[in-house]
Amino acid sequence: MKYGIIGAGAMGIRYGVMLQENAGVTVDFIETWEPNVVKIREQGGVSVARDHENRQIIPINVYSPEAYSGHPDVWIIFKKQMQLADELERDNKAGLFSDDQYVFSAMNGMGHFEKIAQYFPSDRIICGTAMIATRMDGPANVDFMGAEGTENMHMARYTNAEPDATVQAVFDDFTTAKLGPEFAPDWQGMCMSKVVFNAVTNTLCTMFEMQMGQFIEYDGVRAMSAQLFDEVFDACERAGIYLIETRQEEIDSVITVSKAYRYHYPSMYQDFSKGRPTEVDYINGYIAKLGREHDYVCRTHEFVVHEVHMAEMMRQYHQPQTDNTTATINA
Known part of the structure; x- marks a missing residue:
């Protein structure tokens, strides 16, 4: 199988x-970010470390879209x-x-598969x-966080059909690549299980500008998480979407994952801290929209979206950092 990666950022490189x-x-x-292309070619590749070591x-x-003439089996x-x-x-x-x-895509948030379906x-x-x-x-400078073998991902077909030969081959390549794939039966429930996680950790860490390990030091994290998770589960049930994890499993994952990535700043914070737009509309905002569409108001998520946008507005009064650091916990 031959692959083409669209977006040579943190997760694309990974x-x-x-x-x-x-x-x-x-x-x-x-890649369309020219400084990235220039640096990759200048140093003969991408600089990769794992947990800040063995760089x-x-x-x-790497190519611009217009300069590429290859034909991958999978994008x-x-x-x-x-x-x-x-x-x-x-x-x-x-x-x-x-x-x-x-x-294939494993981007944060929701809404991307509808866009991709316009072309495939x-x-x-x-x-x-x-x-x-x-x-x-x-x-051209990335750091793979977490010990080798801790990678975990899920995949499902957009049609929710059983894997065909190509999908199975992709799964096998991901397994050999040590990306830790698992099949899920339903793409919406699979993706919403990740969105709800990001709607808690990414958003709250961004609002309070904290690492994930700092976040779970607060005694009220479980209660805050439960409030946000309950709204998501209630909205999804009304929409006929059933997450692949239970409410309790989602709450527990906030603690276990945050412990594993104690010193990690989620991707939303990295965007926010550098003065870039955040993806809150595609995470908490998507949840709020889903609820409204099914006669259920996710009041906490709607409030959180306003808070993040207000914080973004306030950046005009504060000078953001100027480097290009990004981080993703996919995310």
Whole structure:
């Protein structure tokens, strides 16, 4: 199998490098952030460390959409939600997409698969979630967080059908790459299970500018999490969406994952702290919208969305940091 990665950011690099190095497959990267492309070519690849150690240069193939003439079997997409529509349109105009190709994405938030479905047949879309923390400390400089073998992700077909030969081959490559894949029976329940996690950890850590380990030091974390989770589960039940984890399992995951990534700042905070737009509308905002569409008001999530946007507004009175650090716990 040959893969094309759209978005050579933190998670795109993580998936592409692990596939290339561990599974021995061919991987090409499509990147539109010019400083990243320049740095990759200047240093002969991407600089990769794991938990700040054993940094090395990993050679990769990187192209602009217009300069690429390859034909991957599978595209892997990792872009910010607010950038995705423009990216897909540019890639399509460059002639990158064909009906025989499959596409996989494990982006944060919700709404991206509907956009992807405008360019790919529904039976060739593989939905994913990834509980994998990665940070990008500048162009072509990434850090894989967490010990090797702790990666965990889920995948399901957009049609919720059983895996066909290509989907199974992708699963096998992800397994060999040590990305820790598991199949899920329903893509919406799978994705919402990740969205609700991000709606607690990412959003609250951003609002209070804290690491995940600092977040769980507060005695009221379980109560806060339960309040946010209860709204999501109630809204999803009305929408006929059933998460792959129980309410209690979601609450427990906030504690266990935050302990595992104690010194990690979630991706939403990284965007916020650098003056970039956050994805709160695609996480808490999506939950609030889903609730309204099914006659249920997620009042806490609606309030949280306003709080994050108010904090974004207040950045005009404070000078944001100027480096390009990003981090993702996919997210």
